[in-house]
Amino acid sequence: MHSSWTRRASVPVAAALALGLVPGSALAGGTLRIAMTASDVPTTTGAPDNGYEGVRFLGYPVFEGLVLWDLKSADKLADIRPGLAERWEQDAADKTKWVFYLRKGVKFHDGSEFNADAAIWNLDRYYKKDAKQFDPPGGAVAQARNPFVAAYRKIDDYTIEITNPRPLSYFPNMLPYMLYSSPAQFEKTGSWAEFAKAPSGTGPFKITEFKPRVSVTLSRNEDYWDKAKVAKLDKMVLFPMPEPTTRLAALRSGQVDWIEVPPPDAVPSLKSAGFEIVTGSYPHVWPWMLNLAKEDSPWKDVRVRRAINYCLNRDGLVTLLNGLAEPSVGAFKPGDAQFGKPKENYSYDPTKGKALLKEAGFGPDKPVKAKVMISTSGSGQMLPLPMNEFLQQNLKECGFDISFEVVEWGTMLVALRNAPTAPQALGSDAMNISLPPSTDISQLALYFLSTNAAPKGRNWSNWKNEEFDKVIDRIEKSSDKAEILRDTQRAHEIIVDEAPWAFIVHDRNPRAMTKKVKGFVSAQSWFQDFTGVDME
């Protein structure tokens, strides 16, 4: 650390240290303190709220699923790996059935054993409404992230079977979102609210202190089943800190070692003050979902949808964000094998955009008028206000007259769950909402299948493409990996060429941390592995 800020601060800091005044100066050898963007400590029961940030911090470090993410590498998209199930297989005769062989010798933090009974008990927690342990909010999330659990049963003490409503080749990809908590601990505590105060999972960290709205402390699980992944850190303390300025001040004053999502305009000063800005690619898209159901929607003509994708100055937006984003030209990233070879290769090409608009009957005297619903903030929304204002200016030059319906995050979620023609959409022609993982085909299916059109499912645009639906159907029934990859590429090509969304940017997953934090690998995922991290 050789920055001017550090030099200026060094004298008073030394004096303060001598007097024992600096907050947090009594650092334990391996305690990592992280400021999250969440406004509260995410639920500690194994069904975290606060979106995927909740799962990142109070999901995988503490609780695990039958299937987990492989978060070792920064170089490739995170794939799935065996978790509490050692292996699984799809029944060759009846492809709706999956058999999971559970790992032996896994213990919950309270010492009780993980086995088929515990697994079934957890499935009841999420899916069986009259079970004593049924968890309404947790169940709602599990059922939404995993709508394909039709039935399940114990085969023997270490084997279970799960049945899908139809053959689904990508079913294992949906299992990491369902985490397993200790039945014995639930029996002891009596309710999920009490369990939250003394939680017990199987993960590499255990929750040792929980202060609502203030902090949660995770400590190393010495008896973790995967000896290669026993955490190096003694402790990890997580603080909810929704205000970006407060996170920044906490990092710069040494109260925390790591902050999630530093404000882009603070990046240069953080770097010059000797902090590390860690970024990495991950499956996040920040799009405008175009409303195709509205009677007078300008987007019904595919040429207009393509035109907006050619008119977007994505690089300019990336510059505005100080490099904390990358241009998005599809739901997947161009480097991803699943990206395919779409005919449309979107770049900033206003000439092409204007030509497409002219063909569609628009021009300088007749701009495309559209109202976009944007939020003031929200999970994964980056900086919606300045970013959209930039796009409004940018698109004006091309012939789009964009206006905004600015709403609070909760209002947007309501609109998202209703049909795009419902009053909740407030007459919007598009919605700027960044939706989670487009990691794999299972997510693509959820967001773009015509059978998932809102209000039934997540396809808010109400986009319908017969070929896309057929390709997804083929993928679901297939078990041939090469064929699945080929079809996934085709499905993605259709999405890019038909452009039901305006693809804008991918977030770069920014975090700022002190140089004392060692061994962190920014996995290409919404989730991260903290077991390899330690403090210098």
Next chain:
Amino acid sequence: MWAFTLRRLLYAVPVLLGVSMLVFALIHLAPGDVVDILVPPEVPKEIADSLRQRFHLDEQLYVQYVAWLGRLMVGDFGVSFFTGRPVAEELFGALGNTLVLALPAAVLGFLLGIALGALAAYNHGTWLDKLFSATAIIGVSLPHYWVGIVLVAIFAVVLNLLPAQGMGFEGLPTSWEHVQHLVLPVVTLSLIPMGVISRLVRANVLEILSQEFVGTLRAKGLFNRRVLYHTLKNAAPSALALMGLQFGYLLGGSILVETVFNWPGSGGLMNLAIFRRDVPVLSATIVVLAAIFVFINILVDVLQALLDPRMRR
């Protein structure tokens, strides 16, 4: 005196009922409900609706209100839709945290306000008056969240003398390290009461000083100190009323200051409950805060009546 106090207490009942109804109605005017915020965007409407039924959110508003009021009457604040924790636990914990902040801020703000106001009035027209009056105006005019950020930038980030955020302890502060966490938010919070009180005290004292009885007191040969005592005693009732209101505001927890300093108090809890549409937490918080506000004002009325016999008539 007792009848007076009792009458005041009885007035509080309709006020609190009105507040509770208003809160209940207002929160339901905002689009969406707790379920929309509780479950992530990918949860479809059908599943969200089944959760709504569980929380009885599908019932008529008045049915929900009456059920809530009925529970409140027997001291049951209910359970947060969002966290599943008892509302009483969340609310009184947060109120305690705010009190730790509000009490020193009130003492600091009131003492400084009275001192600056009285001194400015006594030195009317001099540079001291101008200085103190300017300080008061700055105190009320500067947005206090901005002052908070500036204080953090100076004392936490650049000088690294004080913590930037957080409460850092539970319950009451017992060590210098704990007190450190209080310094910046207390100073920030005390600015407004300081400014408001100081302006009022100055105006009152000036007015009283111009009254004939002050001239009489001086003619009797009383020392300045005795004159000051009589002046302040006359200025006290209106200052007291204002202090009551200000202390009420402080207890409500300044949402902005608690946000800047990430303080787990009642302002932050209320803010969170609004964004989460967590009706049990929000209505309980507002009703309890309104009750505190009303009772502080009753207390002030009673104190005023004690100080000034004219008020009792």
